[in-house]
Amino acid sequence: MxxxxxxxxxxxxxxxxxxxxxxxxxxxxxxxxxxxxxxxxxxxxxxxxxxxxxxxxxxxxxxxxxxxxxxxxxxxxxxxxxxxxxxxxxxxxxxxxxxxxxxxxxxxxxxxxxxxxxxxxxxxxxxxxxxxxxxxQMNVQDKLSDHFIYQDIPPCFGELASKLVNNGKKHKIYDPYALTGEVSIYYSINRNVELATTETLVQSSPYIIHMLYIAGVENTDCKNSFGLAQQANIEPAMADVALTLLDPTSSKEDEYLQKLDNEPMFSVADGRIIGDTVPAKFKDHAFIQHLLYSIKEGGTAIIFLGKGPLHREIEKCARAYLLENNLVDAVIELPAKLINPRTVSLYALVLKKGRISRNVKFVDGSHCYEATGRVNQLANIDEIYSLYTSEPSVAGKAISKTADEIISNDYLLIPASYLSGYEATENALNLGEIRKELIERAIENDVKLNHIFAELANN
CATH class of the missing domain: 1.20.1260 (Ferritin)
Structure with missing residues (x-):
């Protein structure tokens, strides 16, 4: 090649x-x-x-x-x-x-x-x-090796975001979690970006700037900073489009089935994160609210994230804020293994300011991939876009639900909850209780096994 x-x-x-x-x-x-x-x-x-x-x-x-x-x-x-x-x-x-x-x-x-x-x-x-x-790779024996392993974020996230936004005019974009910048870079290849602003804690900004130039961006503002700093490093409403790829956090409920009264919550000094909505242990919704802070009225934010923030009980208040303020435009389930063989299914959460419709589109794009060795490559992006824009629904693949319907369904934002006819209420509560009971039994068994092993060791 x-x-x-x-x-x-x-x-x-x-x-x-x-x-x-x-x-x-x-x-x-x-x-x-x-x-x-x-x-x-x-x-x-x-x-x-x-x-x-x-x-x-x-x-x-x-x-x-x-x-x-x-x-x-x-x-x-x-x-x-x-x-x-x-x-x-x-x-x-x-x-x-x-x-x-x-x-x-x-x-x-x-x-x-x-x-x-x-x-x-x-x-x-x-x-x-x-x-x-x-x-x-200074310490690699042979940096010219045919077996060199690259740490790449695939272009599909930026490509899909550019398709969903579908903005042909010059516009400004922002990524607060641009570790190596690929989402913004591949987005910019497909769109007319006037200014790309990124934030990252790793020392990669000079390389991100060069790649954004290669991608055709007119201006860049690449900061070595933390997007969730106590005081924002950007002005409010500075971008037309905000986008980022978050590391998927565990979606296991375990002891987080119920929010504890003393649960520490995340906050920032300038108030851009809504009080008592974001648990300190899971900051996905802090980034989501920060992205909303960054976009203009009529702007779009797209966050690629794991399942947890879309259904965890402890983040219900954060989802309530999004739904009650009519900010959620769509949730799209993507295939598993898009980044590496261990990557779980990711979701594209599409948010918009100034929406008129109160409907939310749920799309199943988990089938849109090509297997390439041990990882999957996102395919048929046009099909995902078609499902996203379809009215009103496509059997088993896309459906619109009102914000009120979602609120009554425990604020769940997982496509499968609606596409499969899943109803929250009694069944959801029973499943939660069963899961909790199984976890408790597993802990009890671990304690018993540890006692047995200790006794065997003493004998």
């Missing part, structure tokens, strides 16, 4: 070009250079002459005056490309002249590298991302 050949080429050449990937500034410089090269190919070699000057004249003199003059004359299709070149020049200036010239000379063949001819934006993002992952 040409994508992997390009990754190996870029990964292997960093040392040949005189740089050390273990030095962060040198790694960032090299990846900035790679980003510029990839964008040129995505834009059908539109910046060929500028890159040619970089790899020839600048490589000979080590100076940037002519390059900067030509940079000002080019009408870039995206303003972000201009900023990327400026970043590259500033990083190159940090090298001494000899090292700078050597790097550019050793990288000049990128201008005509066959394996990146005709690549798409998606291809370019994957090449950049995989190169980053290999270069960051």
């Amino acid at each position: 040409n994508i992997e050949k390009a990754v190996i080429e870029f990964t292997s050449n960093i040392n040949h070009a005189g740089l050390n990937e273990q030095i962060v500034d040198e790694r960032l410089l090299y990846l900035c250079l790679i980003a510029v090269v990839l964008i040129n190919k995505v834009e059908a070699n539109a910046h060929h002459e500028l890159l040619k000057m970089l790899f020839t004249q600048t490589a000979k003199t080590g100076e940037f005056e002519d390059l900067l003059n030509n940079l000002e004359k080019i009408k870039f299709t995206k303003r972000s490309y201009y900023r990327l070149y400026l970043e590259l020049i500033e990083r190159l200036k940090e090298l001494d002249t000899k090292k700078r010239k050597y790097l550019l000379n050793q990288s000049s063949h990128y201008l005509t590298l066959d394996v990146i001819e005709g690549i798409s934006r998606t291809d370019a993002v994957v090449i950049y991302n995989h190169t980053v992952q290999r270069l960051q």
Whole structure:
């Protein structure tokens, strides 16, 4: 595959070009250079002459005056490309002249590298991302190994979100939990994004910025910060679309079947999280409310999350807030194993501000996948979108329920509860009691077994 050949080429050449990937500034410089090269190919070699000057004249003199003059004359299709070149020049200036010239000379063949001819934006993002992952693995014996394991978030979440939003105009997006940014990046490939704002606690913002540039975003604001900080790091109503992928939390009820009187609740100083609705042990709904804080009236928030927040008794108040304020537009069940073989079924929770209809669409998209080895790949996104927009229902696959019906069903937001004809009331309560009793029996058996093992050990 040409994508992997390009990754190996870029990964292997960093040392040949005189740089050390273990030095962060040198790694960032090299990846900035790679980003510029990839964008040129995505834009059908539109910046060929500028890159040619970089790899020839600048490589000979080590100076940037002519390059900067030509940079000002080019009408870039995206303003972000201009900023990327400026970043590259500033990083190159940090090298001494000899090292700078050597790097550019050793990288000049990128201008005509066959394996990146005709690549798409998606291809370019994957090449950049995989190169980053290999270069960051400092302690791996062979970073060029054919058996290198990538830690990828698949593009399907961003692609599905872009389909569900269906916004062809320039707009602003926000992701408060962008560990590596893939949801925003793949969303942006398919939409006209004016500004992408992300927050992450890991030191990945420079790489996210480069990938957002490759994806075609006009402007970026990528912060190394925590989305649920006591004071928000963003202004309210700053985005048209907010989206994120949350790590699925356990949906087991265990001792959480009933909310305890002394249950600690999560709160923030600026009040954007509604008081006494979010348990401290599960922060999914804190992110949900934070996303709602971030979007404008008429805006959309899409959260990919596990089953727990949609049905846990302890989060009923949080679901009540969403339903009673007419914020829930749809809940879509997705296939299992989309990220790795252990990933449970995820759900797309679609929220909208300023809704008129009080109906909520429940969609079963769990069948929309292709098995690819040990993981599943989301397929038939158009079918999921069709089910999402269908009126009023499709037997066994999509159904609309009023907010009042959902409220009377214990605020449950799981599609199967409605598509399968499941009724909460007596049956749900009985199932809960049975589950609780089984857990209690299991605990009693564990205690008895521990006593037996202790006695055997003493004998």
